[in-house]
Amino acid sequence: MHRELLGNFLKGFWVYYDQLLVDHQKPRLEERLRLETGFDPLFTIQTGYEELGKWITKTRIKKESILLVLKYPQIPLHNNSAELGVRQHVRKRDVNFRLRIQDGVRAWDTISGI
Numbered sequence: 001m002h003r004e005l006l007g008n009f010l011k012g013f014w015v016y017y018d019q020l021l022v023d024h025q026k027p028r029l030e031e032r033l034r035l036e037t038g039f040d041p042l043f044t045i046q047t048g049y050e051e052l053g054k055w056i057t058k059t060r061i062k063k064e065s066i067l068l069v070l071k072y073p074q075i076p077l078h079n080n081s082a083e084l085g086v087r088q089h090v091r092k093r094d095v096n097f098r099l100r101i102q103d104g105v106r107a108w109d110t111i112s113g114i
Contacts, residue, residue, distance in 0.1 A: 005049040009056070012042050021077055024069040032070045039063055 016038060023031045043060040047053060059066070069075045 002049050002052075005047045006052055009045065009047060009052060012045075016042055020069070024073055024077055027070045027073060035070060036067055039067065 016035075019038075020035055023035060027035075040060075040063075043056050043063070045056065047056070069077050
């Protein structure tokens with residue numbers, strides 16, 4: 001039952017996100033208003049799934065900051081690029097089973113800083 005509730009919510013979420021992704025680059029006033037008003041029905045829905053409800057509520061509370069991308073298109077819609085930048089360091093650390101000596105730590109910091 002929870003899988004179905006989550007799946008139904010995610011369908012609407014991804015439709016909204018795709019519209020936001022397209023329209024945030026060149027937001028026209030009517031599109032901006034449509035997206036702002038479309039946010040509320042999606043994030044006030046009552047699913048009966050407590051954990052999903054908590055996530056929806058947290059997102060609804062952040063509406064103003066989430067929709068800043070409509071006013072300022074230069075703001076990225078997601079932070080994946082920042083996460084990917086850190087991921088290289090984490091992956092290298094995992095592969096090397098963490099650096100064991102201080103000289104290795106300094107060398108890694110120097111090379112990754114270049």
